[in-house]
Amino acid sequence: MNRTASALTLLLLAVVGIGATYLMQRSSAPHIAAERRLADSRKLLDLLTADAYDNQPLQQPLNLADAQLSHSRLLAGYRATKAGQTVAVLLRNQTEGYAGVIELLIAIDANGKLLGVKTLKQTETPALGGPIGDWPNHWLQAFTGKSRGEPSDAGWALKKDQGQFDQMAGATITSRAAINAIHDALRYFDEHRLALLGSGA
Template sequence: MNRTRSVLILVLIIAVGGAAIYVLQQSLAPRISAEQRLIESRRLLDMLPVGSYDNQPLDHPLTLKAPSLANSTLLEGYLASVAGKTSAVILRSQTLGYVGTIELLIVIDAKGKLLGVKTLRQSETPGLGGKIAAQPNGWLQGFFGKSRNDPPDSGWALKKDQGQFDQMAGATVTSRAVINAIHDALRYFDEHQAQWIESTP
């Protein structure tokens, strides 16, 4: 009898505990979701200059048509705006490096100039191509202010390939992949600029 009562009490405790955990999870879910969204916002928006947008860009995703480009794939995009006018486009791009995929965040202003590039994910060789993930990243900063035609198409390559850009030391394949992905994104922006800049999120 005592054993049966003990088992019943244990089952009751487990049931009450499970119910309490469920209620707690449900009550915290909106807060957790909001915190996750805030973290994602910071990660994706930290390259936008202060005062360059007054909307919530993540609430204004772009429809990306034919996102598979010559050297990369666009995964998603967002519009940043001020007073209803597009101020920047945020593109998440994926390309193939030396070891595996490299995911980049590429921010372009309304005139087609590169505001920033950073690495979101990568699996390149530590100390070589893996340096692409360093923050701040002097090599990536060398692209800021560039556009599709500045330099011209032929200049979007490493100096060793008759282009205009230095490579990261010991990371030729990684460097080529990133340069090509940035140029892809700038070309894609150029092709859709009129449509995106007329958008009023």
């Protein structure tokens, strides 16, 4: 086989290889996207037990009015229902921590009680405020069962600020930011209850 034939054979093999790779990527792209959506769904919905709802909350985002709150900003909201009845509202909320943005997911039941809080994004100092990103999170679990009025507005603060909550060790600013953001979300829920719960309230 002469040099030209060898070069053409190599070129043909390269084209076939590139084409096969391209076709494989194209055919697997929908599957990869579906798996990514499923992973995102698990990450966002693991504040709720799997049997607590029967809809697809992430596929029906809520229209949030007045999203700029006192200490934070709402990014998105979702409604979880079972048999047509609203069982929970999930609010994605962003606040400013010590080292940057903290994004929280806050689950509230139909009566305005906190079901759970999860950190979705944070850039806090690893040994100080960074543990707010741990999941499950012992410090954030202390807020479960609280509501806008329980404790009172004055109680929604650190104990060192005459409130009711402990802070994460060495992370006063991070702790204050999270408490304020959670209280913001509960207050927003209370003030927009009918719109958030919808007809399945």
